Each structure stands twice: as structure tokens, then as C-alpha cells.
Amino acid sequence: MSQQYPDSAAEPTIGRYDDIALYDGVRSRRIMAFFIDYAIVLLLCVPVAVLVFFIGIFTLGLGFFLYPILFLLVVIPYVGMTMGGPNQATPGMRMMDIRLVRLDGRPVDFMLAVVHSVLFWALNAVLTPLILLATLVLDRKRTVHDWLLGTVVVRGTV
Numbered sequence: 001m002s003q004q005y006p007d008s009a010a011e012p013t014i015g016r017y018d019d020i021a022l023y024d025g026v027r028s029r030r031i032m033a034f035f036i037d038y039a040i041v042l043l044l045c046v047p048v049a050v051l052v053f054f055i056g057i058f059t060l061g062l063g064f065f066l067y068p069i070l071f072l073l074v075v076i077p078y079v080g081m082t083m084g085g086p087n088q089a090t091p092g093m094r095m096m097d098i099r100l101v102r103l104d105g106r107p108v109d110f111m112l113a114v115v116h117s118v119l120f121w122a123l124n125a126v127l128t129p130l131i132l133l134a135t136l137v138l139d140r141k142r143t144v145h146d147w148l149l150g151t152v153v154v155r156g157t158v
Helices: 026-058 062-080 092-097 110-139 144-149
Strands: 098-102 151-155
Touching: 026 062, 026 092, 026 098, 026 151, 062 110, 092 098, 092 151, 098 110, 110 144, 144 151
Parallel strands: none
Antiparallel strands: 098 151
């Protein structure tokens, strides 16, 4: 039996995310979750760097070209499988009791999670600390990449 999701244009489900308690402390929790996830990804880069070293040896040096994209090799599957998984949250987000949801009611999938992360890094490169100012003026304490993708970060339990 397949679950029916509302068509975002015909049946908006935004009303279920109008409770102000869902956004209490989300901004600070989101910042802490970022630091936790960043530390986890950096720790995961160590074994991947060792693996890339051996790949470089076995490929007579060609594998060493993977070092510049080492962070991407770790972070894309990390974000895609955790935020795009059943919990809709990375381990850092789960520790801070927040999760990413779509305003149209459908679950966050792997690709949306990766695009969300890529947009975060792209906008962060342009707007650096100013990216958090959007949470002061946009509804539901959303950042620009949340607004562009139709997502919102809410507390896991209220």
C-alpha cells in the first residue's frame, strides 16, 4: 500500500507547521548541530584518507587526485543517507532534537538532502555569517536555502 502525499499546489499542508513551539530554540540548536556534524565528518575523513592513500598506491598515483575532493566524498553520502533517511536528521541534528521536513508533507529524500547541503555551502560561501540573518526575517526561522527548497527545520519533540 503506497502512502499518498498531497500535491503541493492543490493541498497545502503548511498548517501543521504553524505551531510556534516547533521553532523554539531551533536557531541555536541548528548551529550546535552543524558543529557536531562537522566534527563527525572530519573524523570520518580520517579513514577515508587512509583508503585514498592505498588507492593512490594501487593506481600508481592516480588515486591521490581524490584528496582535493575528500571532504565531498564523505559529506555527500553522510548528509544524503542521514538527512534523507527515515529520521530526516543528521546525527548532530538528532542530538539537538531537530529535523528537516518539507512543507508539502512529503519525506525528505537523498537528493533533496544533498541539494539542501550544497545550497547551504554555496550560500555560506557568498553570505558567510549573514546567512543566519535570514532566520530573523523569514517565517518559521528558515534560512535562504530552506526557503528556496520549501523545507523547514523543526524540533523533533514538542
